[in-house]
Amino acid sequence: MRGRLWSIAVVLIGALYFFLPLIGMFEFSLRMKRGVYSFEAYRVVLGDPHFQQTFGYSVVLALLTIVLGVLIVVPTAYWIRLRLPSIRPVVEFVTLLPLVIPPIVIVFGYIRIYNTSSWLPLTGSWLGTNLLILFGYATLSLPYMYRAVDTGLRTIDVATLTEAAQSLGAGWGRILATVILPNVFVSVLSGAFLTFAIVIGEYVFAALLNLDTFGPYMVWMGSNRAYEPSALAVIAFAITWACMALIQLLTHFSTFAKARR
Amino acid sequence: MRGRLWSIAVVLIGALYFFLPLIGMFEFSLRMKRGVYSFEAYRVVLGDPHFQQTFGYSVVLALLTIVLGVLIVVPTAYWIRLRLPSIRPVVEFVTLLPLVIPPIVIVFGYIRIYNTSSWLPLTGSWLGTNLLILFGYATLSLPYMYRAVDTGLRTIDVATLTEAAQSLGAGWGRILATVILPNVFVSVLSGAFLTFAIVIGEYVFAALLNLDTFGPYMVWMGSNRAYEPSALAVIAFAITWACMALIQLLTHFSTFAKARR
């Protein structure tokens, strides 16, 4: 009984915070045509070449960020668990930094150090700027990616599995590919989806580096149109929701998850 | 040897990402007076009444957010661990939402549902807008606060300690105050510092709700001045760094942490 009360309270708070605003926004986004509900605003937004362009750009950036993140994080996290458990607190500290240093500060720093008159003038060229934002996003996603992979590694006995594989004749490459990666695959995916959602919605980096991604497009729409921003927000929410649902699905229905129950 | 190589690599990546930009920025912030290094930019910034006002505002907001967060999260997390472990995945899912829903979407939704013509016109009054941003920030900090507290609760045997206290005659209030809270205090603090750092640097919420907090002030400075923004960034970084250092210190030197080694 008391448990039920709490469940209701949790659902209510969730509703007040997330769902009520969403529903209101959704309802509003349908009212572009006077007097009737229609998906007119969505048609307009999805048909806007600027939307397609910025959204596509952000998707590509997100995918590249994920690849970069996986390549950096998985071997690092594995090696640290296996051989350098003593430096784990240090690494955890480093990966937490992007959470607490405001993105504004990071971007200011980037612009300052990699500007056109610096020793590495990244902001001067199209490629450079894109590299810069890619690294920036990889930094932003570091906490989530590292946590996800590290949590995944925690559920298996990294040291013993590695030794078992070694005693059966396997070398490092095979161990990483056939023993470690398959067992943290779900964790990597969940980190990847979080990264995807974050990069798609990111505003400050893109705006200050003058890049035409989805975040600035949303804000621009928000200050210049009436119904389209709501439609956009609903679309953005749907994307992130889909990502989250995928994470949950993967976690729940993977064979490995069952093993842990 | 291999371990050392990796340590160096980690430090290098960290440096490239965080410290190099910071050092560059710090160096630049000292060059306001032509020809000599000075703290002139800091003097100007710290003396700016607008700085003092926005910063103070943000600090108050951050502290209120922390109080609100602790009041919501600690009893919830405790009760869920104790009596409703089955709904833990649901709650974890809810607390993850603010991470992946872009703040822009949340704010759009808030503005839409709580605008002056709605059933709850929060954005119409000074108090309402501040309440709104407070709840918004509490939402933003939810993932960190919940994770921190839940991690803290994981290190103690909540169910057995509760039963032990009950069998010794203690009621719920006493159990929460003398058994649970002291044992998750460090975790609560670390969640609080993270929240503090995030609220101090937040931009999107404040800008879209037209509130004059520290985030918009930093961005405004960034686009209108030369040396001051660097000084500001260094200050912001120093604050967050201090927060992080405090978390580490507390975690390392608390008596309870020792017990777990």
Next chain:
Amino acid sequence: MAFLDLSHLEKSFGATRVVKDFDLSIEKGEFVSFLGPSGCGKTTVLRMVAGFEKPTTGTIRIDGRDVTRLKPNQRNIGMVFQAYALFPNLTVAQNVGFGPKVAGMAKAEIGERVEEMLKLIGLPDLGDRFPWQLSGGQQQRVALARALAVRPQVLLLDEPLSALDAKIRVSLREEIRALQKELGITTIFVTHDQEEALSMSDRVVVMHEGKAAQVGSPFEIYTWPKTRFVASFVGTLNLLEGEVIDAGRMRLDGIEVPVARGLDGRGTGEPVTVALRPEAVSLGLNGSGLAGTVESVAFLGAVVRTRVKLGRQTITLDSFNQTATRPPEPGAPVRLMFGADDLLVLGED
């Protein structure tokens, strides 16, 4: 009326009845063990006495007072957990003083009580330590002191020794028993370890599938188990198939053997299963007894476990390792001897 009285206790979780019609009366000062495999309901009964679970039906009376519906913090019960469950943020003295403080005792009085309790458990100087500075055995003793500090009417011990090392386990069980006798406190001890239950208790309740399979003194439980479950859970066992001759004899592998009890009322020629403890069988190398062949010999330390093939059946027998004589070799012919008292005719579960 008994001091602690459990009558018709039942507990269901959803559709599963984990405790079924459980009755037990415990006298003041008695030490009673609940012994059984995991899932037999022994911990659930204990938790109902403590108040952590509400019985589906039935009543619990302590000293005549019905406590069935009371909350755990209103029952005046001391509980010790498997996981020690000391408050990690409090010192040993504060842990022990927690109960008296909750009860509203004066500060000086609490101090005296704590000192008394720490002396009782033999750790008078460790009051200022934190739990993590103590060994497992010390922690569990502090947990015991904490439970006793409120002068509870009943002491409940939920597998308090199973997290400890073998040697400490043995010494602590003797300490607990001595303390319990000294204080004369009514105690329920839950365990899955037969040696603990047998060595510590006044009475043992062997539990099986939510019911009390047998209640009796350790000697009775071990020597005259009532059901096949009790016989096989408490100690190891040989099960032998044979047929009844008359009330005092049966035929085992073609040889007539006397049986002291349990055959009354069975017809001649009826097949019967008897149980035989490995330590009740001894080897007579020459002479009378059942003839068999040594199948294997395992040296376990103090005990040598010999398997002997006896017609179609295999009998395990335990004997002490004797310095002077090496154990027999596999393949050697031997003769087995046991008494008429040692053959247990078992009832159904």
Next chain:
Amino acid sequence: MAFLDLSHLEKSFGATRVVKDFDLSIEKGEFVSFLGPSGCGKTTVLRMVAGFEKPTTGTIRIDGRDVTRLKPNQRNIGMVFQAYALFPNLTVAQNVGFGPKVAGMAKAEIGERVEEMLKLIGLPDLGDRFPWQLSGGQQQRVALARALAVRPQVLLLDEPLSALDAKIRVSLREEIRALQKELGITTIFVTHDQEEALSMSDRVVVMHEGKAAQVGSPFEIYTWPKTRFVASFVGTLNLLEGEVIDAGRMRLDGIEVPVARGLDGRGTGEPVTVALRPEAVSLGLNGSGLAGTVESVAFLGAVVRTRVKLGRQTITLDSFNQTATRPPEPGAPVRLMFGADDLLVLGED
């Protein structure tokens, strides 16, 4: 030369020497146990043989080949871990086939090998299961099959039974021993459980503080322990103080008793400590023997443990529970008997 040869092995972690000048020769097909408390270095020696730790000094030879500097995946060694360590993402068959696949065997051949191995461990039908669908005992048997599938020269078992339930532990140790004998594979078994080491091994190495305290057959280790550490770690023990009379006799609590061995070279009147196994002492209610008083009686099931006060000393004695006779009561006068062979004069550690 022996099949597996460890000579002058040493291993230090920082300033701590955990293995000190360790020598051991193991014959082909031998089953050797390393027995000792945690921290005695037994696991470190095993891990050096496996290649997971590099010896600080010393050499390891397998079949004459120096493998000291080889990596673990170049040694052709099978290893079974306490935590099973099956690959959770692979089926049982894939787990068992992992080694052969790494070795580059053809697919059909791998299939045959896997089938053979699963038959060997008695789980021929579980090839398609995942590890989490198996019980602990089954998982450990699969881990054994996986280790054996590469036809290793040496099989290393690192406390493979300690994560299992008591009953499964006993049956699995018999299975492992039978399999080892059938395959004739040279095996090192690390354990802290004396019963496991004594019941399974051809030879036991009792380790203490990084050194081999005694190497011998289980019977030798138990019956003639060389040092006080071995005597007290393997089995329980009474330690008695007395003084030497001559090479064949000593005075114990004022009474002269014969001692079979160990007193040569000691002077008359010299104080001496002798050890006596509890099961070597028997009660003679009337008649000869040392006179004492029963102090306490603990009923442990098959065994009744009696403490007898004997002058200033207390002797523990174990006897089997006998259905016909109740154990003696505390306070009863008794007489203790033991043989000259049973008194062990112990060397220093």
